[in-house]
Amino acid sequence: MNEIVQDYIEDYIRGLIPEGNPLLEAFRVRAAADEIPIIHPEVQNYLEILIKSRNIQSILEIGTAVGYSASVFAAAMDAHGQVDTIERSLKMVSEAEENIGELGIGNQVNLILGDALETVETLTKSYDMIFLDGGKGHYIHLLDACLKRLKPGGVLVSDNVLFKGMIASDALVIRRKITIVKRMRKYLEAISDHPQLMTTVLPLGDGLAVSWMKN
Ligand SMILES: C[S@@+](CC[C@H](N)C(=O)[O-])C[C@H]1O[C@@H](n2cnc3c(N)ncnc32)[C@H](O)[C@@H]1O
Numbered sequence: 251m252n253e254i255v256q257d258y259i260e261d262y263i264r265g266l267i268p269e270g271n272p273l274l275e276a277f278r279v280r281a282a283a284d285e286i287p288i289i290h291p292e293v294q295n296y297l298e299i300l301i302k303s304r305n306i307q308s309i310l311e312i313g314t315a316v317g318y319s320a321s322v323f324a325a326a327m328d329a330h331g332q333v334d335t336i337e338r339s340l341k342m343v344s345e346a347e348e349n350i351g352e353l354g355i356g357n358q359v360n361l362i363l364g365d366a367l368e369t370v371e372t373l374t375k376s377y378d379m380i381f382l383d384g385g386k387g388h389y390i391h392l393l394d395a396c397l398k399r400l401k402p403g404g405v406l407v408s409d410n411v412l413f414k415g416m417i418a419s420d421a422l423v424i425r426r427k428i429t430i431v432k433r434m435r436k437y438l439e440a441i442s443d444h445p446q447l448m449t450t451v452l453p454l455g456d457g458l459a460v461s462w463m464k465n
Pocket of ligand 1: 288289312313315317318320336338339364367390412
């Protein structure tokens with residue numbers, strides 16, 4: 251059961267999304283079979299629209315996993331678009347490298363092995379979009395470093411911010427997830443009240459926060 255939106259609504263919305271790039275579709279099926287938690291189809295659809303409509307050319311991603319969302323982003327941008335993506339698991343980075351190589355988009359995706367909590371601080375580039383999809387308890391600790399790397403007018407997109415409904419309802423909180431829940435609530439308050447940001451939280455997938463950095 252889905253705690254964010256009713257299953258029938260989610261199924262209906264997913265049913266409206268046309269079949270996309272067959273190579274990416276096959277990649278999604280493989281990742282799902284391996285139980286890798288990749289972006290939900292409706293989140294993918296929304297992000298593709300965001301990237302294309304805003305002519306986004308540079309993206310920083312936190313949390314590569316097997317490289318699925320990074321591949322979607324690279325495909326949504328034109329051939330000059332660049333994705334820098336950070337992943338702390340060597341196994342995941344190796345798999346992502348293989349997957350991205352097979353798709354022939356290695357020139358657009360820069361895989362960075364490391365813990366985002368240390369790595370983001372070392373980056374010097376500025377990005378049109380930052381996609382936060384790493385450890386859910388770390389978003390609050392990454393916020394300042396990410397904002398330093400976001401261009402004015404850019405967007406910070408944070409996935410899983412409603413975390414199976416637990417963020418909005420104490421009744422749904424699983425005790426061992428309480429730290430993540432507290433930190434995510436703090437994060438949502440921080441991005442909602444931040445003087446440099448304008449934020450909306452969308453009940454898409456597991457909850458998606460979209461924050462625009464004021465010019
Ligand atoms: C939800 S998965 C990412 C899915 C991917 N964005 C996609 O949609 O295809 C989260 C990934 O973040 C990585 N991760 C978690 N905390 C991290 C951190 N502090 N630094 C770098 N990677 C991290 C995990 O190892 C995991 O592979």
